[in-house]
Amino acid sequence: MKISRGLTPSTSRPYSVVTIGNFDGHHHGHRALLDRVVATARREAGTALVLTFDPHPVKILAPQVNLMFLTTPEEKLARFEAAGIDEVVFLEFTTAFAALSPAQFAKQVLCDGIGTRELYVGEHFAFGKGRAGRIADLLKLGAQLGFRVHPMAPVTIDGEVVSSTRIRQLIHAGELQKAIRLLGRPYSIEGTVISGAHRGTELGWPTANLRLPEGRVIPPDGVYAAQVSWKGSGLNAVVYIGTRPTFGAGERLLEVSILDERLELYGEVIRVDLLGFIREDRVFASAEALTRQIALDVDAARAQLRDAGTTVSLPALQPRS
Missing domain, CATH: 3.40.50.620 (HUPs)
Structure with a gap:
């Protein structure tokens, strides 16, 4: 081209x-x-x-x-x-x-x-x-x-005009399923995995962290079902977007917890396809309470992924020659 x-x-x-x-x-x-x-x-x-x-x-x-x-x-x-x-x-x-x-x-x-x-x-x-x-x-x-x-x-x-403006509104509101219907595919964010504070590992749910790209539409802070594309594979995941207020607000990040696999992703470029909203962000009374909630989030993500039929790899865009 x-x-x-x-x-x-x-x-x-x-x-x-x-x-x-x-x-x-x-x-x-x-x-x-x-x-x-x-x-x-x-x-x-x-x-x-x-x-x-x-x-x-x-x-x-x-x-x-x-x-x-x-x-x-x-x-x-x-x-x-x-x-x-x-x-x-x-x-x-x-x-x-x-x-x-x-x-x-x-x-x-x-x-x-x-x-x-x-x-x-x-x-x-x-x-x-x-x-x-x-x-x-x-x-x-x-x-x-x-x-x-x-x-x-x-x-x-479904009687709604497809437009970029409307899709931006839906993603800003966290209505990912409606946005996916108009887009014709999941909404994706790509980035390089950075090192974090390792709190996910301490809680038993290690994460791959991405900085949110400037100038991109970002859904509300909260937890989402997702699939990650990495080296041609589609990996089911649960995603958190936010500032981790339970531990004192920090940098707003996107944190990915891959389900069923432990992978070393630091420095790797991954694409995160956001598939469905699970819950809003909130402050928990303790790390233990947060850990219990994460287990529930994982169950909810699995259910959404199963219902959406996303256990197969989503096609990745090929780089231009």
Whole structure:
């Protein structure tokens, strides 16, 4: 998969079939767009192309908003490649770029910049200065400039529109099962295992600790059923997110206790797929009381994992070549 920074019109890029967006989360709605783009590009022996922005437009247009993301840039690119996208074009989003009129955006970016022949976007797509351009404008401009526009209706699941905003809200609220349904997969956090205070080992439940990544959506503090991907294996686990208030609040971490196996994971990169909420975080009267509760948490995690049928390995994303 080719990655381009800035507009790079090229006569060697055949029949550009394009979609536009930030694609944070790569959820069911995103995949519907990407599938149509890839299918059309293959039919026309063309290029399946994603036009996206860096930084996210909200960071420029509304810097006061503390926008958190569902995917890392690396994960997003890996998922584009897995979907069959041939090229990803990153445009720097600046105040000057945001000031382009709808007509300027269509001419300078879509037509002259990437040679768009067909464009797939959501039917509520807005573009140009102040988001003034709408689908009717895009259809008219496409007809003038020589590219076809295909508006797509939003994907809905159980009557709910699938969107990154809604998924962020669900994860922030700890409603992981609803988020999984809209995402089409578990919500994942990846990181390198660090050394901790070894309290888990002292309590009889050793943990692998991860620092929470900056800028990512994090569920509420508490305990979760999870599965860990490590070296191609899927390992059932119970996860704690929080500051360990029973021992005096410390750094907020993600602590993973692998079920049924004792593994040396310090320094290893693992992916944690969060599958279901078990309980909120709270202070316990003693270490012994906490140990008893952890045993109950493990039982609850096993039940959730069994009900979800997650005893087989979940596929890991492959690194880009």
